[in-house]
Each structure stands twice: as structure tokens, then as C-alpha cells.
Amino acid sequence: MASTMDHEPNVQFEGRKADHIRLSLSDKNQAVGESGLEQIQLIHEALPDLDFKDIRLDARVLGRNLSTPFFISSMTAGHSESQSLNLTLARASEARGWCMGVGSQRKELGDAEAAREWREIRKVVPKAILYGNIGLAQLIRSKTSDIEKLVDSLKASAMFVHLNALQECLQPEGTPNFKGGLKAIERLCKQLSVPVIVKETGCGFSKATLKRLRGTGVKALDVSGLGGTHWGRIEGARAGDERHAAAATLANWGISTVDSVLGAIGIKHDYEVWASGGVRSGLDAAKLLAMGANAIGFAKPILAAALKGEDELLRQMATFEFELKTVLFCTGCKTPAELHSKKVWKWRAK
Numbered sequence: 001m002a003s004t005m006d007h008e009p010n011v012q013f014e015g016r017k018a019d020h021i022r023l024s025l026s027d028k029n030q031a032v033g034e035s036g037l038e039q040i041q042l043i044h045e046a047l048p049d050l051d052f053k054d055i056r057l058d059a060r061v062l063g064r065n066l067s068t069p070f071f072i073s074s075m076t077a078g079h080s081e082s083q084s085l086n087l088t089l090a091r092a093s094e095a096r097g098w099c100m101g102v103g104s105q106r107k108e109l110g111d112a113e114a115a116r117e118w119r120e121i122r123k124v125v126p127k128a129i130l131y132g133n134i135g136l137a138q139l140i141r142s143k144t145s146d147i148e149k150l151v152d153s154l155k156a157s158a159m160f161v162h163l164n165a166l167q168e169c170l171q172p173e174g175t176p177n178f179k180g181g182l183k184a185i186e187r188l189c190k191q192l193s194v195p196v197i198v199k200e201t202g203c204g205f206s207k208a209t210l211k212r213l214r215g216t217g218v219k220a221l222d223v224s225g226l227g228g229t230h231w232g233r234i235e236g237a238r239a240g241d242e243r244h245a246a247a248a249t250l251a252n253w254g255i256s257t258v259d260s261v262l263g264a265i266g267i268k269h270d271y272e273v274w275a276s277g278g279v280r281s282g283l284d285a286a287k288l289l290a291m292g293a294n295a296i297g298f299a300k301p302i303l304a305a306a307l308k309g310e311d312e313l314l315r316q317m318a319t320f321e322f323e324l325k326t327v328l329f330c331t332g333c334k335t336p337a338e339l340h341s342k343k344v345w346k347w348r349a350k
């Protein structure tokens with residue numbers, strides 16, 4: 001994610017992006033145990049009336065039939081390491097039929113040359129389903145025509161708008177100004193040529209915020225809740241002043257992924273509910289699908305695998321898929337959608 005400073009010096013931008021990748025891999029910057037997923041139990045079916053080979057991971061996402069409900073969560077863009085990393089991610093996403101969010105495209109707003117990254121990648125993966133990404137702070141100050149250029153350069157199927165209030169406060173270069181944010185989202189939904197998805201970045205959503213996003217035209221809401229990568233911790237590790245101390249105080253700030261999903265499913269909503277934030281296995285994903293999410297995102301584990309190479313990334317993605325298929329078989333479900341319709345989850349007994 002980016003700060004909102006216009007014309008930020010390149011050295012500072014490059015340094016921040018490298019810090020983010022390095023720090024996100026450290027366990028210290030993961031809100032382990034906070035996702036709520038440990039409290040959820042899926043109910044074992046000893047006698048599934050199924051043949052494993054008939055199990056499908058089919059999902060319907062943003063009006064499309066896809067072969068899996070999984071997507072690679074938005075991570076990185078616009079710096080010296082990002083093109084090769086994004087190429088690895090995009091090739092794997094195309095190979096396995098996962099959708100992929102790219103990282104914040106903020107650099108492209110002030111530097112049209114930054115779009116070259118996507119031209120190169122698109123030559124290799126013309127069929128990958130890629131989603132663009134911009135921060136709310138940048139959106140507020142941009143014209144829709146500028147965001148449309150980001151869609152064009154990536155050939156994006158949809159556009160993520162990320163909300164990162166905590167990060168903007170704690171990031172030394174951050175700009176915590178979200179005034180007019182809801183209106184900016186509404187305007188974008190009306191004017192942009194592709195669907196708009198609103199996401200958090202690891203702090204989740206309250207029911208009240210989820211209600212405010214109804215009727216805006218947002219097509220999907222990715223909760224990205226507390227329980228995984230924590231941007232307060234990451235920016236705290238980068239900051240040397242009062243932000244460092246505040247980040248320690250706020251190390252578990254946010255609304256868990258489980259509470260965020262249940263909040264969204266529990267209200268009348270006119271957007272798809274997607275889940276991410278601390279999803280670390282196909283079992284975690286199955287729990288969120290059982291609660292009613294229809295797409296599931298992974299960031300940190302995908303980054304960690306991608307940095308080891310494309311083979312490792314493909315292995316990790318196949319493992320997540322196999323885990324989900326195994327859970328489907330052992331709950332008597334043929335598809336991810338049945339996890340929800342058959343009500344196969346309960347709270348774990350204390």
C-alpha cells in the first residue's frame with residue numbers, strides 16, 4: 001500500500017515497498033490467534049454419499065463461473081522487485097484459475113511509465129483475471145478518468161479500493177485523510193467501467209460500516225479482517241517515533257475475519273461477501289465459505305511461497321485446493337456453495 005504523498009521521491013517509495021515485503025513475512029507482524037477461525041468447527045460426515053473425483057471447487061464470483069473460489073490478495077506494484085514477483089503470481093494465478101489482485105497502482109497516477117509493468121505481464125498472461133487496486137486516500141483526490149486508466153493499463157476485470165485507516169495513521173509517510181471517502185466510492189461505482197470491490201487490509205469491518213456500504217454500488221466487499229498480516233505492526237516496525245509506541249498499543253487493533261464475515265452475512269447486503277485476513281489453509285477457507293463468503297483471499301502465504309519460486313507457489317496453491325476438496329468430502333459437500341447451504345459449521349465447544 002502507498003502513502004498519499006504526490007511525487008514521492010523514488011528512493012523513499014522503493015525503500016517502503018521493500019520494507020513491506022520483508023516485514024510482512026515476519027511472524028511478529030501477524031496477528032496470530034485473532035482471526036476467530038480457531039473457534040469454528042466444521043462437522044465431520046462419516047458417511048458422505050460422494051465420490052471424491054466428483055468434488056468441484058466451482059464458484060460464482062462477480063457474475064462469472066470460476067473453477068475455484070480462491071484469489072491472490074492485492075500485494076505489490078510499481079517498484080524494482082514488483083514486476084518479477086507479479087509475473088510469478090500472475091502466471092500461477094492463470095495456471096490454477098485463481099483471480100489475482102495487484103498491489104496499489106498509486107504510482108501510475110503520477111507516472112504513466114509505471115504501467116509498463118502490466119504491459120509486460122499481460123504479454124505472458126493474457127487470460128489471467130486481474131483486479132486493479134487503489135487506496136481510498138488516492139481515490140478521494142482522483143478523477144474517475146484517472147482510475148479508468150489504471151483499469152485499462154492492467155486490463156483489469158474489477159477494481160479494488162483499499163481501506164487502511166490504521167496504516168495511514170502509523171505509516172511515517174502516511175496521510176490519514178478519508179474525508180469524503182464514502183461519496184468517492186459511490187462516484188467510482190457509478191462511473192467506472194468495471195465492478196468496484198471494497199476491501200480492508202487486515203482490520204476488518206464493523207456491521208455499521210458494512211451497512212453504510214450498502215446501496216453505494218459496490219459489487220463485492222472483501223472483509224480482510226484481523227488475524228493475519230497486521231499493518232499497524234508493520235508500520236510500527238518502520239517508525240521510530242511516537243508511532244512506534246502507538247503501534248505496540250494497537251498491535252491487535254481490528255475486527256476479526258470471522259466477526260467481519262458474520263457481520264456482513266447477518267445483515268441485508270447487496271454485495272458479494274469475500275473473506276481474507278489470516279486465511280492460512282484450505283480448512284480456514286472452508287470455514288469462511290461455510291459462513292457464507294463466496295470468495296477467499298490469501299496474501300502472506302502466497303507471498304512467502306512466491307519468493308521461493310513459481311514451483312513452490314504452484315505447490316502451495318494446489319495444497320490449499322486439495323485441503324478444501326478434502327474438507328468438502330468429509331462434510332458431505334460436493335461444492336463450496338454447499339458448505340453454506342448445508343450449514344456444516346458450529347462454534348467449537350469451550
Ligand SMILES: Cc1cc2nc3c(=O)[nH]c(=O)nc-3n(C[C@H](O)[C@H](O)[C@H](O)COP(=O)(O)O)c2cc1C
Nearest residue numbers: 001024073074075103104162224228229278299300
Ligand atoms: C507485502 C504486502 C503488501 C500489501 N499491499 C497491499 C496493497 O497494495 N493494497 C491492498 O489492498 N492490500 C495490500 N496488502 C494487504 C493484503 O491484500 C491483505 O488484505 C492482508 O495482507 C491480509 O491478508 P493475509 O493475512 O493473508 O496477509 C498487502 C499485503 C502484503 C503482505
